[in-house]
Amino acid sequence: MLRKRVIPCLDVTAGRVVKGVRFVDLQDEGDPVELAAKYAAGGADEICFLDITASSDGRETMLDVVRRTARNVFVPLSVGGGVRSVDDMRATLRAGADKVAINTAALADPGLIDRCATEFGRQCVVLAIDAKWRGDGWEVYSHGGRAATGRDAIAWAAEGAERGAGELLVTSMDRDGTYDGYDLELLRAVKAVVSVPVIASGGAGSVADCVEAFEDADADAVLAASIFHRDEITLASLKAGLAASGVAVRL
Amino acid sequence: MTRLAVIDHGAGNLVSVARGLEQNGARVDVVTEPTGLAACDGVVLPGVGTTGSAMERLQSQELVAALDAWEGPLLGICVGLQLFFETSDEDDTACLGFIEGRVAQLESAPLLPHIGWNDVELATDPLFAGLGNSTLFYFVHSYAPVPANPGDAIGWSEYGQRFVAAARRDNRVGVQFHPERSGEAGLAVLANFIAECQRGRRAA
Numbered sequence: 001m002l003r004k005r006v007i008p009c010l011d012v013t014a015g016r017v018v019k020g021v022r023f024v025d026l027q028d029e030g031d032p033v034e035l036a037a038k039y040a041a042g043g044a045d046e047i048c049f050l051d052i053t054a055s056s057d058g059r060e061t062m063l064d065v066v067r068r069t070a071r072n073v074f075v076p077l078s079v080g081g082g083v084r085s086v087d088d089m090r091a092t093l094r095a096g097a098d099k100v101a102i103n104t105a106a107l108a109d110p111g112l113i114d115r116c117a118t119e120f121g122r123q124c125v126v127l128a129i130d131a132k133w134r135g136d137g138w139e140v141y142s143h144g145g146r147a148a149t150g151r152d153a154i155a156w157a158a159e160g161a162e163r164g165a166g167e168l169l170v171t172s173m174d175r176d177g178t179y180d181g182y183d184l185e186l187l188r189a190v191k192a193v194v195s196v197p198v199i200a201s202g203g204a205g206s207v208a209d210c211v212e213a214f215e216d217a218d219a220d221a222v223l224a225a226s227i228f229h230r231d232e233i234t235l236a237s238l239k240a241g242l243a244a245s246g247v248a249v250r251l
Numbered sequence: 252m253t254r255l256a257v258i259d260h261g262a263g264n265l266v267s268v269a270r271g272l273e274q275n276g277a278r279v280d281v282v283t284e285p286t287g288l289a290a291c292d293g294v295v296l297p298g299v300g301t302t303g304s305a306m307e308r309l310q311s312q313e314l315v316a317a318l319d320a321w322e323g324p325l326l327g328i329c330v331g332l333q334l335f336f337e338t339s340d341e342d343d344t345a346c347l348g349f350i351e352g353r354v355a356q357l358e359s360a361p362l363l364p365h366i367g368w369n370d371v372e373l374a375t376d377p378l379f380a381g382l383g384n385s386t387l388f389y390f391v392h393s394y395a396p397v398p399a400n401p402g403d404a405i406g407w408s409e410y411g412q413r414f415v416a417a418a419r420r421d422n423r424v425g426v427q428f429h430p431e432r433s434g435e436a437g438l439a440v441l442a443n444f445i446a447e448c449q450r451g452r453r454a455a
Contacts, residue, residue, distance in 0.1 A: 002410055003368045003387070040434075045368055045389075070266050074274075076389055076432045093299065096266040098391065098432060121300045121330075123364040123391045166364045166393075197366050220362070250368045250387055 003250045004214050005045035005221035006239060007078070007199065008228045010035055013053040015061045019225050021177035023130075023145035029229040033068045039228065040073045042235040045250055047073060048169075048223060050101070050128075051081025052144055058082065063095040070096020080128050080169070081144075089116050093124065101126040101169055104142040107149055107156075110163060117164025126199075127165035129153055131186055132173040138186055145173050154189045161194040168194060169223065172202035177226050179205025187217035199223050207233065207241035214247045253448050256282040256291040258318075258331075260308040261300070264431060268297045268328060271431040275442040285317035293323055293448030296425075298330025302354065302394075303342035305330050318347060324451050325423045326378075326444045329392060332418065332425025336396050350420045351399035359412035364393045371416045371428060374405040378417070378424050378443050386436050388416075388428035395427050422451070 010017045010032050017035055018026040029035070036047045047069070051062040059082055066079050079092050080101025092100045100120075106112050106127060116125045130145050131138040131153035138153035157168055170190050172183035182200045191198055197220035200213040204224035213219040227233045242249045255277045257269050269279045272295065280287055288294060296318070298305050309315050318325070327335050334346045339354035346354070357365060368387045373379040379386075395414040398404055406417025406426065416427045424444070430437035 001370060002365065005367050067266065071270050074267070074271060074432060074434055074438060076391070076429070090261075093264075094266070096270075098264065098267070098299070098429070119300070119304065121393075123366065123393060124299060166391075167366060195362050196364070197362055220367070 001248055003045070003248050004242070006210070006235060006242070006249065007046045007048050007221055007223040008039040008044050008235065009048040009050060009201070009223045009225040011050050011052045011225060012062060012065060013051070014058065015065060017229065018052070019177065019229055022173060023176055032065045033072070035229070036069045036073050039235060040075045043239055043250070044075055044235055045221070046076040046078060048078045049080070051079075059088070063091060066092065066095040066097055078126055080126065085112070086115050086119050089120065093120065099124045099126050099167065101128040103128040103130065106160065107140065107142045107151065110159065113160055113163040113165055117166070122164045122166035125165050126167045126169050127160035128169040128171065129157060129160070130171050130173050138189070141173060153186070154193055157190045158193040161196045165196065167197045167199065169199045169201055175203025178203055179226065181205060181209040182213045182217065182219070182222070184212060184217045187213060187219055191218050197221065207238055207245070210238060210242060211245045211247060214242070252276065252278045253293070253445050253452070254278045254280065254291045255293045255295055255445070255448065256280050256287050257295045257297060258314060259283045260305055260312060260314065264297050264299045264328070264429065267431040268295060271438055271441045272445065274438060275445050277445045283312055285313055288317055288321055292452045293444065294318070294321055294325045296325065296327045296331035296334065298328060298334065300330060301341055302330055302333050302339040302344045302346060305334060306344050306346060315347065323422060324444065324448045327423070327425030328431070329427060329429060332427055333394060333396055335418065335423060335425055336398070339394065341394050349423050350403050350418060352397050352403070354394050355397050356394050357410060357412060357414060360410050364391060365410045366391050369408050369410060372407045373417070376405045376419060376424070377447055378405070378419070378440060380443050381439055382436060388426075388430070388433040388437060390428045392427060
């Protein structure tokens with residue numbers, strides 16, 4: 001049986017892991033290569049790196065982190081942030097990523113999703129969507145949550161999957177770093193319009209939050225950062241808790 | 252030291268495959284042309300992406316004939332395994348034809364791609380020595396091989412349908428999952444392949 005996945009996420013800037021609340025107030029959380037190795041040993045089903053500076057000079061720093069991690073960590077790596085072209089995606093895969101997340105560049109040029117999927121196969125193209133509630137629906141934000149796009153998140157999710165994204169990483173900006181639980185409404189709305197796996201992101205604060213994402217919103221994977229970095233919940237205890245609640249996970 | 256050639260046809264998982272083999276004590280040469288196969292004990296054909304683009308690159312690198320002529324141990328991973336078959340429904344690609352059969356999309360899968368850790372039922376095979384007969388491995392794919400001769404299958408998994416997750420014909424063996432991304436069990440598969448290459452060298 002295909003297992004539900006638990007994915008620790010490392011937000012990286014200038015070669016360090018940081019984490020904030022609702023995308024701001026960043027604090028240093030450690031060395032990305034060391035943290036990735038620790039999470040892999042602890043039972044992570046995948047590791048996700050997001051380059052949150054994503055400036056052009058930061059690209060090489062990020063690829064170096066990916067390269068060093070891929071040498072020592074034998075679980076899948078997803079990498080996102082600052083990927084603007086098919087060539088950027090190739091460089092990221094060549095550095096050792098298994099999947100590459102695109103976000104801002106796809107919003108500016110949706111055809112990028114099609115081109116990456118054609119070149120590398122849809123299974124390595126992850127569309128990352130940062131969504132914020134605006135009263136009548138969810139709006140997509142670009143540039144690491146700094147710019148409103150006017151696009152509807154659910155329509156964008158459907159379009160992205162149609163164009164060739166093999167997976168969607170859906171982050172609730174309202175919940176990010178808050179420990180208030182995933183935005184289940186958002187996840188359910190996305191799941192209703194796509195037939196590719198959906199990763200829930202933003203807001204995990206407890207085992208129960210993750211159980212809800214799987215059981216109530218049918219997420220295929222949960223992604224979390226803050227709870228793991230601060231050892232508030234270890235991967236082992238989270239997975240044991242999920243298993244005890246009847247979620248099929250890899251123990 | 253066992254010397255392995257890892258074929259570089261532009262596939263993304265090259266680094267992790269090479270590193271997984273090195274972790275198990277092999278010396279790895281990343282190979283882009285036929286001469287690279289001359290001095291090695293075994294060949295690994297990785298693959299992430301589409302069968303069409305992989306075949307195009309192998310052809311332009313003159314590696315199709317070289318792989319056909321290679322009689323030693325050959326390990327295909329993911330798209331690398333798919334290339335062993337005659338044709339792939341993905342872009343209607345003609346493949347290497349080492350094993351009769353085709354590559355088809357997982358039509359009954361609840362979601363595609365099939366991404367994540369899934370149980371693999373393993374036949375008795377040197378590649379799986381020391382592993383339990385049901386072991387979790389990591390998959391990322393939408394297509395899987397359908398061997399014409401069921402006896403060529405040595406591993407099976409289930410995702411909306413039962414599908415072939417590993418196959419062997421003599422020295423050519425392949426897995427649909429990613430051993431280089433499947434933790435300890437995956438590293439054991441790579442170690443078993445290295446051992447097979449060592450045995451081949453002693454026999455030669």
